[in-house]
Amino acid sequence: MYNYSDFDEAFVRTRAAQFRAQVERRLDGSLTEDEFRPLRLMNGVYLQLHAYMLRVAIPYGTLRADQMRQLAHIAETYDKGYGHFTTRQNIQFNWPKLTDIPDIIDALADVQMHAIQTSGNTIRNVTTDAFAGAAADEVADPRPVAELIRQWSTDHAEFQFLPRKFKIAITGSAEDRAVIRAHDVGLELVKRGDEIGFKVLVGGGLGRTPMLAPVIREFLPKADLLPYLEAIVSTYNLMGRRDNKYKARIKITVFENGLDTFRAAVEEEFARIRPAFSGVDQDVLAGIEAQFAPPAFKNTPVEFYEKSLEVDPLFKTWAKQNLAAHKVENHAIVTVSIKEHGATPGDASADQMRLLADLADRYGYGELRISHEQNVVLPHVAKADLPAIHAELLRAGLATANVGLISDIIACPGMDYCALATARAIPVAQEIATHFKALGLEEEIGGIKIKISGCINACGHHHVGHIGILGLDRAGVENYQITLGGDAGPLAAIGERAGPGFAYDEVVPAIERILRAYLAIRADREETFIETFRRLGPAPFKEALYSEARDAA
Amino acid sequence: MSRKFTPKVVTANDLREGCVIYMTETGSWSMHHHEAELIEDEAIAELRLLKALGQGDRIVGAYLADAKPGLKGPEPIHFREVFRTRGPSNYAHGKQEAANV
Structure with a gap:
């Protein structure tokens, strides 16, 4: 998993300090609400019905166990003991006081997290398949590319004031568990011969004008990704409408101008800027890919797991519903449903977060994912450990075997x-x-x-x-x-x-x-x-x- | 002929805490809808809102909400405003929380 570089660390700490000062100036009256609003939104702070809300980015839905524990700590210390996982793989805290938010942002920075670009007309958190890096059916792990896009899009000077918000999703699997066709840009990792590249979709979105994204490029070589994305967003930045909020998303830009016209403009801009990308981005990507190397998977036998399926009907039902095929034969992907019947979809208590973090440490190589369907995923679990995990989930009321069923809403x-x-x-x-x-x-x-x-x-x-x-x-x-x-x-x-x-x-x-x-x-x-x-x-x-x-x- | 004016209350959120508040007749702020001033004149409502907007160091997001007279004081009309008087329906948080009642 990705670890912050010194640059990332310094950037996030600087932004945390800036935000603390902005809150102080708001509270002492130096800033009006009109002046403060864009600043708080850049840091994920909304005003909701009953309270403020803080939206924290979970980059491509990936969490380490220590990060999940910190979210539990924040929920308990500054909120009402729970957090809400969203359809964009983020977490929202529903009850923070404005006066506490600078401390929360510092607590996030302590575990390499932040709330930057979780709001506003910028490129938002890149989402992906919650099974990324583990799924048996994927061409490649999409998370290194998602991290590259995060680094490119964070504080990108040209893209801080787009006509409207901009959401990118990427999948490494043709099964598409990331809803890429409903995003401003959808990327699918595909193979042409031995070469890995991207199928690029543009102009999808839901909202009041739902549209499925058409394909703008059937195959984009891997090394062309950032200049091509930059060309798309630049073209949108110029061509997108700013006169009407409801017509400002790229789906309308593509629809009103026609895909061919939009594509021609993108290709022209791409040709212009491509030479400026010297290959440094590919060196950075190689460094990121090394950090996403899979863990050393255990070589434990599966007999105990298979025996448990035979003798324990509760376990069998849970296994049928909540497990997915892992790329390594003796492992499985576990989706932990946090939607016990009657529970609020997406909500997890601090205790539940801590238990999941502990399970990830003990059985899941320290990794967790948040799915866009608002559940928590342990992406790598040896089948031999599944009965033990199930028993612990059962004790904690987290063994609801409803993934993909009517209550998994x-x-x-x-x-x-x-x-x-x-x-x-x-x-x-x-x-x-x-x-x-x-x-x-x-x-x-x-x-x-x-x-x-x-x-x-x-x-x-x-x-x-x-x-x-x-x-x-x-x-x-x-x-x-x-x-x-x-x-x-x-x-x-x-x-x-x-x-x-x-x-x-x-x-x-x-x-x-x-x-x-x-x-x-x-x-x-x-x-x-x-x-x-x-x-x-x-x-x-x-x-x-x-x-x-x-x-x- | 102009339409009949629906009485209003001035409501906002507390700048520091974020909680829902209402402007009283004295211009102070209350946590309770029934303690709000029920404003029956459109021109006065606009003036009261301006007064609220001038208190940006205390409150945020002030607006006029439709209300009607009730037994204890003004009552909300729209369900959105009803929810704001108590909190969410999935947990007993917000104003309905024991400590806040």
Whole structure:
């Protein structure tokens, strides 16, 4: 994993000291709120409904055990004992006092972390596959490239005041567990012969105008990445609209000008600046890659693991649901669900963070990941250690075997916290999870992705949920629109709106009608909800949603 | 004919702590919505908001929110403002927390 250079350390410490002074000047009246706001936003400090919120970057979702312990310490010392992991693999603290935030920033710097560029119209934290460096199906570990992009984009003088925020995601696997088609720039590591390069996508995004990113370059040689990215962002910086906030994202720039025009402008700029990249970036990348060398994997036999699968049904269910294939045969990737039925998606208590850090130290080579689906991942675990890990998770209430099931919901903070929200998202997620558990239908329904946003900005990715739920304010009352058929993976799709929205207490029954229809019409138990949807289209689900109301009318 | 004015309260967040606060009739700040001044005249509401905005060393994000008279004092109308009087629905944090009641 990456360790800060002296440059990184000095930069982060300088920014921490600057921010401390800015807060002091705000408090003594030297700075007005209008002057202070852009400064606090550059350091991830928002004003939410009930309090300030601090968004801390977790670069490409990767954490060391000591960093996770520090997050627990911050949660306990300065917040209310928990943190909230987001769909961009970051963590948010919901209750910091402004007067404490400089100390929190210092505490983060102590473990090589920060909150820089987690807000504002800049290049944000680069996200990636939570299984990066461990997945059996990846071409290469995308994290060294993500770190290179972090170094290039941090405090990049040209890109501090873009028309709008800018989000990059990178995957090393064609399976795409990073939703690259819904990002401003999506990168997929691909192979052409023996050469590794990138497929480059541009102009995706969710929000009020959801669009899937088209491919701007089928194959970009590895060494061309930074000049090509710089050309894309420079072109956007000049061509992007600044007259209308809602038309300022690159997806609109690409859409309004057309991909061919945008590509031509990028290629021209690329040709102009390419010679200036002398290869120093590739030397830096080589140094970063060395730091991401895989750990020395244990050579333990798998018999005990296989025996446990036979004799322990709880373990077997958890293993089936929460493990993924590791590139090393006798290892597995563990997704620890922090979404026990009824829990808030993405929230982890300080105790849970500490336990996960300890498990990472004892069994997981000290590594943790935060997934965009708001769970915690131990990327490298020897299969021989899985029964012991499961037993410890079970004791701590963290062994919920629901990864990929109906209760594994993505939800934004919604109007329980967010100042932009138009309705609540969290309690809807909680009720769906507990309701289907009580019905005993979770396993029967099988794999399904429900994603909930509390406003049109779509932080909860509702457009790419198999079932998406969007909370709106309709004449002063919470109202929820349902979308069907979205997908976040390699078959990415924007869900289509099913019809009129539902009142707060009608949402869970509506979801139940959709899923009972699915159970009745699926070809067999193997056919998942999204597969049934792709085969039959939305009609039977709309019928289930609205026929009752029609009959009653 | 102009539309009937919906009464307002002035609300903001405390600069240091971040918590939700309301302006009272004396111009001081209270943690409780029912202690807010219910402003029934549009021109006065704008003046009160200006007064609040002038206290940038104490408060942040002041605005006028719709309210109505209630038994104990002004009550919020919109659900967003109702949530702001108590805190989130997933934990008993914020104003609903025992220590803050």
